Amino acid sequence: MTEKQARILIVALQLFAKEGYRGTSTRQVAQKAEVSEGLIFRHFGNKEGLLHAILKEGEERAQKFMAKIVLETDPQKIIEKMLEFPFEVAKYEKEYWKLIYMLKWQMAEKTAHSKGPLMRTLIHAFSELGYEQPEQEALLILVYLDGIAHLLLTDEEHDLEGLLPLLKQKYNIA
Amino acid sequence: MTEKQARILIVALQLFAKEGYRGTSTRQVAQKAEVSEGLIFRHFGNKEGLLHAILKEGEERAQKFMAKIVLETDPQKIIEKMLEFPFEVAKYEKEYWKLIYMLKWQMAEKTAHSKGPLMRTLIHAFSELGYEQPEQEALLILVYLDGIAHLLLTDEEHDLEGLLPLLKQKYNIA
């Protein structure tokens, strides 16, 4: 990967996350990355190819992130890490996740971040802790995650950090 | 409002909710509504004017909807209705809310559905019920609302109805 190629990817992610995939022109990307527009098409074929390259890179980083949760064994820790997940995401991978959530509304299939592994891990954790409806409890956590991520990534002003202690308390986590 | 004008509004909401505001051309709207493209601009000035007309109509309907919650006095009922809100929305006003949530990612200010009244109502309810951190509890409900709405409006397959009994149980609602 050349340096200009990398620059295109970085700038495109920034713009896509801010203005949306459709709201960003290849011309804008080229200008901000200080390369010719033609170069984008040489490297990535077309605009969608550029998007896929961005998503692929982001997913690789995301996988490592999620592995830390799924590989955890202590059920308490699993729930704790899960609850902290959206805050971590908003801190370190804000643009990527913003793009993912934006795309969900129109290209759900392309961004299918399978929730399977997370769900399985959660259900198992709640089972071990003796909860009566582990599937529903797991689903509720996913709802929280989506809600928190949604608010953290769109509304800039919201202060949600205070929710973490409350949630941990509700799930009896030290 | 003429019949064609109304037809444009209905069709545009459908298309905007499905393909996104930017992903929908005025030509598409005109064709599906079986009117000339020029008519859209005569009536609404420009594409953004069309969007605003749609949002205005939708908000009027939404206000009536939310009034039912805010005007409730029994704190238990308030929480119950709040929990049921996203399911009602997904049933009767799916397209409008889908559009609202989509736009949030790029035009947050234009869709600023003030959460103030809902928050105040919730905080008061939790206070009355003796919760220790009414503000955080209210915020958590908002998170839940956003999470549920997000999942209901994007993922078609998810069955989230089962969450309602679980949540009512958690909040000690009959």
Place this chain on the structure above:
DNA sequence: GTCTATATATCGATAGAC
């Protein structure tokens, strides 16, 4: 109020030189 025709800008994408 409505339609047809058209103007104008911008988009994604390609060709060819270096």
Place this chain on the structure above:
DNA sequence: GTCTATCGATATATAGAC
């Protein structure tokens, strides 16, 4: 690998007739 120049399609928007 990269740039310049350009094409064809499509987007929003306007003008003028009815």
